[in-house]
Amino acid sequence: MAQGPFRLAEIVGRLGGELVGDPTVEVRGVATLRSAQPGDLSFLAQSKYRTDLAATRASAVILPQGERDATSLPRIVCRDPYAYFAHVSQLFHPPRPMTPGVHPAAVVAPDVKIPASASIEAGCVVEPGVTLGERVVLGAGCFVGEGAAIGADSRLHPRAVVYGACVIGERAIVHSGAVIGADGFGFAPEGGRWIKIAQTGRVVIGDDVEVGANTSIDRGAIDDTVIEDGVKLDNQIQIGHNCRIGAHTAIAGCVGIAGSTTIGRHCMIGGAAMIGGHLSIADRTIIAGSTVVTRSLGRADTNTSVIPATEVREWRRTVALMRGLARMSERIRELERRLAGAERER
Amino acid sequence: MAQGPFRLAEIVGRLGGELVGDPTVEVRGVATLRSAQPGDLSFLAQSKYRTDLAATRASAVILPQGERDATSLPRIVCRDPYAYFAHVSQLFHPPRPMTPGVHPAAVVAPDVKIPASASIEAGCVVEPGVTLGERVVLGAGCFVGEGAAIGADSRLHPRAVVYGACVIGERAIVHSGAVIGADGFGFAPEGGRWIKIAQTGRVVIGDDVEVGANTSIDRGAIDDTVIEDGVKLDNQIQIGHNCRIGAHTAIAGCVGIAGSTTIGRHCMIGGAAMIGGHLSIADRTIIAGSTVVTRSLGRADTNTSVIPATEVREWRRTVALMRGLARMSERIRELERRLAGAERER
């Protein structure tokens, strides 16, 4: 389904940038400087890869303005080669076109109006009251529950689940196995048992959001769980009820966010970070992978609590010494006391 | 699908408690003290929220017996307002009623007897030998494997999977993407390869259990994996083969429990805690979120191993100092030796 080849002049015509060298050179795909073959378009994102640039077999490259003359290859000069490369990658690999229509093996409630441009694939179940935008694609076996809404140009990959009443904006991508709108984890203890608290809020997702495979986003208890515009969620993420994830925040795989936590805008959260409930994380905060966050973070710092792995015997010594810190502190205090005594006597 | 409004007298008639004030006041829903609007019923769970009580716009509130006169609003006085609130939330939001019957797009083995009160939605696959209780709901696209049994009033949300021979009790709620009964992770090494050990036990789940979205519970190797009555499991949890989770234990999202571990009754396990295999955890143990448990816990303590996140440069200093603990300990010993020498000389 790849598109192309494209002449460099065509690419610059569509995406901008300054073309230096032969505009008729054709490229068939994108590649890193190292793996590029003749016919590929590559890019220099950071100066440290300049030796790769010298050795690349690419037919053309994308360069930042400061590196305009770093090669004699045909080149596209632009402000941000990595972002330019991302746009080019989409040019070569646009989302796979779907045949509009409702597959006969899909089950759609009679009251649901399916736009003629939408594609509902085999095995989908679309319940009453669902709203679907233009060009929505529901991959095979998706479930969209009663009263949910999915905005124009959004695409659910096979076997994604959207519970009733949840809302997804435009141009969303939801990967297989994602579950949007299951009940939050809310129970009141009573006499040694747990009484379920009805979870009656929704999940409300903005525009341009991507949700990774097997990621779960719980519906709110009373109010909604909110994922703002442009948020990117990787795989295997768990977002608890009543969280709010600020616009354009990116969250890597295996992250867990407990209920009622608010994450700011433009944050970056590394894989497997775990964020407690009822916290507030400032805009532009960076949280390193595998970090545990147990209190609110009020400044746009980089935060971590990771102890890198070491060889097991060395690590056991370190842990034993940590456990002995109270005694070590005590010995220092004793030394200070005795030394002060010795000094007084002089 | 919300029910109501209800007059306070009706609520007390159904759920008990003492009504103080106008019994004809009608409420349309529940809300926290802060977010409540006129028409809402709210609750005071802890005295520390008494200032919210003074400012609430709720039409009525649920109070503990000790706070009977803390407001002049119409009120329901009871022993445990939070549990009462949970019951009220269910009154307003009962599980969505399903139309009994088997959807024509479901595939049910001919030998399976479907109670007339049960609902089998589109895309379900129910294999031979399956037993389903009264009023069971299988959401769209569920799979129930050969010989499995699901008790009365249990509800599987869309795309839940129950492997063959597994047993689920009554009133269970299983969310989308949950996988119950996949093979445990059992292999024997032989000449650099892994030989699969057939996983022939079952998963046996008691009554009143909830299983969250995308949670996996593996079948036992020879004996069964057991989830006792009243256990509540959040999303993205992994429970290994031959585990036993004691009754009324609650486990938050992203927790992993390795094989053959026994968790006691009434435990509370925070999100992303990781519990090793072949351990035994005492009844009523509390394990903080993100804690790593590598040995059995024999007392009903609260356990943790979490290092809260800090700013990255500060943290790097701390890690470097931890790695230097052996040297630091050595320096203290040297100081003690030298000081003892100095003291002897006096």
Place this chain on the structure above:
Amino acid sequence: MAQGPFRLAEIVGRLGGELVGDPTVEVRGVATLRSAQPGDLSFLAQSKYRTDLAATRASAVILPQGERDATSLPRIVCRDPYAYFAHVSQLFHPPRPMTPGVHPAAVVAPDVKIPASASIEAGCVVEPGVTLGERVVLGAGCFVGEGAAIGADSRLHPRAVVYGACVIGERAIVHSGAVIGADGFGFAPEGGRWIKIAQTGRVVIGDDVEVGANTSIDRGAIDDTVIEDGVKLDNQIQIGHNCRIGAHTAIAGCVGIAGSTTIGRHCMIGGAAMIGGHLSIADRTIIAGSTVVTRSLGRADTNTSVIPATEVREWRRTVALMRGLARMSERIRELERRLAGAERER
């Protein structure tokens, strides 16, 4: 679906080993020494279980060559009793036979050639250009995307998803909820937004691989994500784009591996270990459960960074002391300075 009973002579005839004692003894299943009942075949994997051997009710046992005379029970003597036991468990519990054929409620693209020996169950969706080997089983509701290939004797459990163009070798087992080939997490920042980088590589999986329930393996960005022969993946694992997992490596549940990391052959990775991106892990490396790996590991060591849980007040003291390490180090330096002064004065 269990097979048997088998006489010991039959078992040795099929699997090898030396039979000591009555060859006509019949066994009906396998069990551990402790849980075995008459009629069971058990095994002694480690000498430390010899007291269990003395007390077992098993009808026969599998012993290592060095323990040939450790019991008077009928016995099979072999090099590796645990591996032998694994083979025997498969003898008693072979994979459930499936009826070949395409279920009428499956949707298979007209160009796909289904081997007569394959079984495509209800609700499956198989897109154009898919290649399926002999005796492939696609459980109910599986999705296999355009151009994907699945090798002979592979079995996908219900609701597994394989995105287009991905390749799975022979004798694979893929459990329910697994998602193979979703987009990697690749975005370029541009003016505060994230621009998606088309993910155009594949997932390529070798022979004899097992993939656990709800595990996700992302497709490569440009090149492929590769899982080599004999790799065993447990549940809830996340493998990022462009990773390569070396042959016969075993990875336990909840592990996350960020993009572009290469894991060697014959590694063992414990549950919930988290491995950063762009790293290289040597062959035969062991990584303990819950360990965080942030740098490449060049030797076949055992690595860990786990701090075992302790009672919460004790742990808080330890954390406070860790945070005070800089001050403690300062106090030691001060003591050294003062003591040196005192020593000079003598």
